[in-house]
Amino acid sequence: MCSHYKPVSHINQLRQAFGLGPLEDLGRPDMWPGYQGVFIRPHPHADVGDEAVPAREALAGHWGLIPHWSKDGKVKGTFNARSETIAEKPTFRDAWRKGQRCIIPALSVFEPDWRSGKAVPAKVSRADGEPMGIAGIWSTWRGPTGWVESYTMLTVNADDHAVFKLLHKPQDEKRMVVILNPDSYETWLKGNAADVAPLIRQCPAEALKLGQT
Known part of the structure; x- marks a missing residue:
């Protein structure tokens, strides 16, 4: 489970890595559940044939998905969604069935490393930077x-992952966020259920770097 991450906060880096148009609000520089952060989705007018309209848009949203049927907007524990049950859980299933998929740009995620017997913050980032x-x-x-x-991050089981199995308490199930390959961004945002199913998997350990904060 990821409850802390470092977002991409440099405009040029967001444009280059994710193919975005103009950006206004980059959200908080350090993200915890309930904060306003940036997420990326297809631009609603990308298919009108106007070259001036970018394919994707970045929006500021509440980290922790608020389902459309919520009466007061007060939700807890919705900053991550288990991929195994996302199509069934009432909080997530409508957004999932409607194909409301997004990408959350991040420089790193933080998890507790319990190998010393106490929680030590550990940083996981891409090995290539x-x-x-x-x-x-x-x-x-x-x-x-x-x-x-609002938005949430998908997670998968990571009990056998060379990096994430080292994190969290020994008796806890290991989970990790779904980290997409850049060449699969378009499929994730616009593909159908069959297209995106193979993308919901562990990121190879060799593509990641584990370090201290």
Whole structure:
């Protein structure tokens, strides 16, 4: 489970790594659940044939998905979604079935390393130093003061992963966020359920770097 990550906060880096148009709000420089962060989704007018319209847009949203049917927008524990049950859980299933998939740009994620007997913050990043594109889904909720965008990160089991099996308490199930290959971004955002199924998997350990904060 990921509850802390470092977002990509440099505009040029976001444009180059994720093919974005103009950006306005980059959200917080250090992300925890409930904070406003950036997520990427297809631009709603990308298919109109206007070259001035970018294929993707970046929005600021609440990290922790708020389902459209929420009465008060107060939700807990929705910053991660288990990929095994995302199509069934009431909080996530509508966004999933509608194909409301997104990418969360991150430089690193942080998890507790318990190998010493106590929690030591550990940083996981890409070994090549490039930004991560984390698979997610998004939703829009209508609150008393207007529309609120929100998102969550998909996770998979990582009990056998060479990096993530070292993290969290020994007795806990190991989970890791789904880190997409850059060449699969378009498929994740626009593909159908059959197209995206192979993308929901562990990121190879050799593509990651584990370090201290």
